[in-house]
Amino acid sequence: MTDQFDAQLDKALDSMRDMLPESSLLYLETKLRRIHAERPDLTGSEVVNMTFDVLEGEEIDARLAMEAAQVRVAEAAAAEARDASMQRIAERSAELDAVEARYPGRATLAEALADAGISWAYLGLSEEDGNLAEEIRREFGK
Numbered sequence: 293m294t295d296q297f298d299a300q301l302d303k304a305l306d307s308m309r310d311m312l313p314e315s316s317l318l319y320l321e322t323k324l325r326r327i328h329a330e331r332p333d334l335t336g337s338e339v340v341n342m343t344f345d346v347l348e349g350e351e352i353d354a355r356l357a358m359e360a361a362q363v364r365v366a367e368a369a370a371a372e373a374r375d376a377s378m379q380r381i382a383e384r385s386a387e388l389d390a391v392e393a394r395y396p397g398r399a400t401l402a403e404a405l406a407d408a409g410i411s412w413a414y415l416g417l418s419e420e421d422g423n424l425a426e427e428i429r430r431e432f433g434k
Protein backbone atom coordinates (compact mmCIF):
# COMPACT_ATOMS: atom_id res chain seq x y z
CA MET A 293 0.00 0.00 0.00
CA THR A 294 2.85 2.38 0.82
CA ASP A 295 4.51 1.81 -2.58
CA GLN A 296 1.23 2.53 -4.32
CA PHE A 297 0.73 5.65 -2.18
CA ASP A 298 4.28 6.84 -2.92
CA ALA A 299 3.70 6.38 -6.64
CA GLN A 300 0.40 8.29 -6.49
CA LEU A 301 2.00 11.00 -4.37
CA ASP A 302 4.98 11.40 -6.70
CA LYS A 303 2.65 11.66 -9.69
CA ALA A 304 0.44 14.24 -7.96
CA LEU A 305 3.41 16.31 -6.79
CA ASP A 306 4.97 16.24 -10.25
CA SER A 307 1.75 17.61 -11.70
CA MET A 308 1.89 20.53 -9.23
CA ARG A 309 5.55 21.49 -9.65
CA ASP A 310 4.71 24.18 -12.19
CA MET A 311 1.96 25.64 -10.00
CA LEU A 312 3.57 25.81 -6.56
CA PRO A 313 6.84 27.16 -5.23
CA GLU A 314 9.22 24.48 -3.99
CA SER A 315 8.66 25.40 -0.33
CA SER A 316 4.89 24.98 -0.71
CA LEU A 317 5.36 21.71 -2.52
CA LEU A 318 7.58 20.39 0.28
CA TYR A 319 5.08 21.57 2.89
CA LEU A 320 2.25 19.83 1.05
CA GLU A 321 4.28 16.65 0.68
CA THR A 322 5.07 16.67 4.40
CA LYS A 323 1.38 17.06 5.26
CA LEU A 324 0.36 14.28 2.89
CA ARG A 325 3.00 11.91 4.23
CA ARG A 326 2.16 12.72 7.85
CA ILE A 327 -1.53 12.02 7.31
CA HIS A 328 -0.74 8.83 5.41
CA ALA A 329 1.57 7.73 8.26
CA GLU A 330 -1.18 8.39 10.81
CA ARG A 331 -3.90 6.80 8.67
CA PRO A 332 -2.34 4.14 6.40
CA ASP A 333 -5.83 2.68 5.86
CA LEU A 334 -6.87 5.66 3.71
CA THR A 335 -6.64 5.70 -0.05
CA GLY A 336 -4.54 8.30 -1.82
CA SER A 337 -7.55 10.47 -2.65
CA GLU A 338 -8.80 10.23 0.96
CA VAL A 339 -5.38 11.36 2.20
CA VAL A 340 -5.50 14.29 -0.25
CA ASN A 341 -9.00 15.27 0.90
CA MET A 342 -8.00 15.05 4.54
CA THR A 343 -4.88 17.12 3.82
CA PHE A 344 -7.01 19.82 2.23
CA ASP A 345 -9.24 19.81 5.31
CA VAL A 346 -6.19 20.16 7.56
CA LEU A 347 -4.78 22.98 5.41
CA GLU A 348 -8.12 24.82 5.49
CA GLY A 349 -8.14 24.52 9.28
CA GLU A 350 -4.59 25.83 9.46
CA GLU A 351 -5.55 28.74 7.20
CA ILE A 352 -8.42 29.62 9.52
CA ASP A 353 -6.11 29.40 12.53
CA ALA A 354 -3.54 31.60 10.79
CA ARG A 355 -6.19 34.19 9.89
CA LEU A 356 -7.46 34.29 13.46
CA ALA A 357 -3.93 34.65 14.79
CA MET A 358 -3.19 37.45 12.32
CA GLU A 359 -6.41 39.26 13.23
CA ALA A 360 -5.57 38.98 16.92
CA ALA A 361 -2.06 40.26 16.23
CA GLN A 362 -3.46 43.21 14.27
CA VAL A 363 -5.73 44.07 17.19
CA ARG A 364 -2.79 43.94 19.61
CA VAL A 365 -0.68 46.13 17.30
CA ALA A 366 -3.52 48.65 16.95
CA GLU A 367 -4.07 48.70 20.72
CA ALA A 368 -0.36 49.24 21.32
CA ALA A 369 -0.27 52.06 18.76
CA ALA A 370 -3.31 53.68 20.35
CA ALA A 371 -1.75 53.41 23.82
CA GLU A 372 1.50 54.89 22.50
CA ALA A 373 -0.38 57.76 20.85
CA ARG A 374 -2.34 58.40 24.05
CA ASP A 375 0.87 58.43 26.09
CA ALA A 376 2.46 60.91 23.68
CA SER A 377 -0.66 63.06 23.82
CA MET A 378 -0.65 62.98 27.62
CA GLN A 379 3.01 64.02 27.59
CA ARG A 380 2.24 67.01 25.34
CA ILE A 381 -0.68 67.98 27.58
CA ALA A 382 1.49 67.71 30.70
CA GLU A 383 4.09 69.96 29.07
CA ARG A 384 1.39 72.60 28.48
CA SER A 385 -0.49 72.22 31.76
CA ALA A 386 0.82 75.51 33.17
CA GLU A 387 -0.47 77.42 30.13
CA LEU A 388 -3.78 75.58 30.27
CA ASP A 389 -4.14 76.31 34.00
CA ALA A 390 -3.35 80.00 33.38
CA VAL A 391 -5.99 80.30 30.65
CA GLU A 392 -8.56 78.54 32.84
CA ALA A 393 -7.76 80.87 35.74
CA ARG A 394 -8.01 83.94 33.52
CA TYR A 395 -11.37 82.85 32.07
CA PRO A 396 -13.25 81.20 34.95
CA GLY A 397 -16.71 79.79 34.50
CA ARG A 398 -16.15 78.46 31.01
CA ALA A 399 -17.67 75.02 30.53
CA THR A 400 -14.66 73.69 28.66
CA LEU A 401 -11.02 74.41 28.08
CA ALA A 402 -11.85 74.96 24.42
CA GLU A 403 -14.21 77.79 25.40
CA ALA A 404 -11.57 79.39 27.63
CA LEU A 405 -8.97 79.11 24.86
CA ALA A 406 -11.41 80.60 22.34
CA ASP A 407 -12.12 83.54 24.65
CA ALA A 408 -8.36 84.03 25.05
CA GLY A 409 -7.90 83.89 21.28
CA ILE A 410 -5.63 80.87 21.58
CA SER A 411 -5.88 77.66 19.59
CA TRP A 412 -4.80 74.17 20.56
CA ALA A 413 -2.24 74.37 17.75
CA TYR A 414 -0.76 77.57 19.20
CA LEU A 415 -0.01 75.57 22.34
CA GLY A 416 1.51 72.76 20.28
CA LEU A 417 -1.50 70.51 20.83
CA SER A 418 -3.76 68.79 18.32
CA GLU A 419 -7.56 68.72 18.49
CA GLU A 420 -7.24 65.14 19.76
CA ASP A 421 -4.88 66.36 22.48
CA GLY A 422 -7.48 68.98 23.37
CA ASN A 423 -10.22 66.38 23.61
CA LEU A 424 -8.02 64.27 25.88
CA ALA A 425 -7.14 67.32 28.00
CA GLU A 426 -10.86 68.04 28.42
CA GLU A 427 -11.48 64.41 29.37
CA ILE A 428 -8.64 64.40 31.90
CA ARG A 429 -9.80 67.64 33.50
CA ARG A 430 -13.38 66.35 33.75
CA GLU A 431 -12.11 63.20 35.48
CA PHE A 432 -10.15 65.23 38.02
CA GLY A 433 -12.92 67.79 38.53
CA LYS A 434 -11.02 70.77 37.19
